[in-house]
Every structure is written in structure tokens, then in C-alpha cells.
Amino acid sequence: MNEKQLSAWRERLIALRDGWRHELRERADAIAQQVRSLESSGIPTHPADHDSEGVEKEVEIARSERAVYDQVQAALERINAGRFGTCEECGKEISQERLDAVPYASRCASCATSRGP
Numbered sequence: 001m002n003e004k005q006l007s008a009w010r011e012r013l014i015a016l017r018d019g020w021r022h023e024l025r026e027r028a029d030a031i032a033q034q035v036r037s038l039e040s041s042g043i044p045t046h047p048a049d050h051d052s053e054g055v056e057k058e059v060e061i062a063r064s065e066r067a068v069y070d071q072v073q074a075a076l077e078r079i080n081a082g083r084f085g086t087c088e089e090c091g092k093e094i095s096q097e098r099l100d101a102v103p104y105a106s107r108c109a110s111c112a113t114s115r116g117p
């Protein structure tokens, strides 16, 4: 991968990261608000309770989104380290198609399918 391609990926990842950052902040605020309103409502927050279940789900979603954010961040670090586009598992080049679909992929398609994403 040449310098020009790398800087294009860097820009794309930064845009992705900043988008996530905004999204994560909004979601964290929404969750905090929901938790506050549940607490002030005086309704006991039992796991089976419908509202608290909604919050649990929100937290779960936020957690997986946070994981994507971390992966984007890691991909940017790989660009800086000169390892972007190379599979961390087998050292082969990650295909352009795969990077197009998952710009923060750290493994090639065959390693990801054999060992999970």
C-alpha cells in the first residue's frame, strides 16, 4: 500500500472515529437520562422490569459500539505503525474489498472466518 492510499484510509478512519465519538456521547447521555428517570420514578429496577430491560439493552449496544470505536482507533494506530492492511494473524495483505467493507479489519477474510471476527 502506498502513501497516498494510506492517507486516504487514514482520513476515512478518522471520519469514522469522529462519527462514532459523537454517536457514543449521545448514547451515553441518553442512557444516563433513562437511568435517572428510572431512579426518580421510584419504581424498583428489577431485571424483569420492562424499562430497566430497555436500559440494559441500551448499555449492551453502547458496549458493542464502544468495541467498534476501539477497533477504529487500533486501525489508526496500525496506519501510524505502518502495519495497516496486513493481517495480524498470518501477515498476508488484507484484500481491498474487505477493507472497503470493514476499514478497521485487522485480519484477512480467511483468518477472520476461521477464528471469528
Ligand SMILES: [Zn+2]
Residues within 6 Å of the ligand: 087, 088, 089, 090, 091, 092, 107, 108, 109, 110, 111, 112
Ligand atoms: Zn490472515
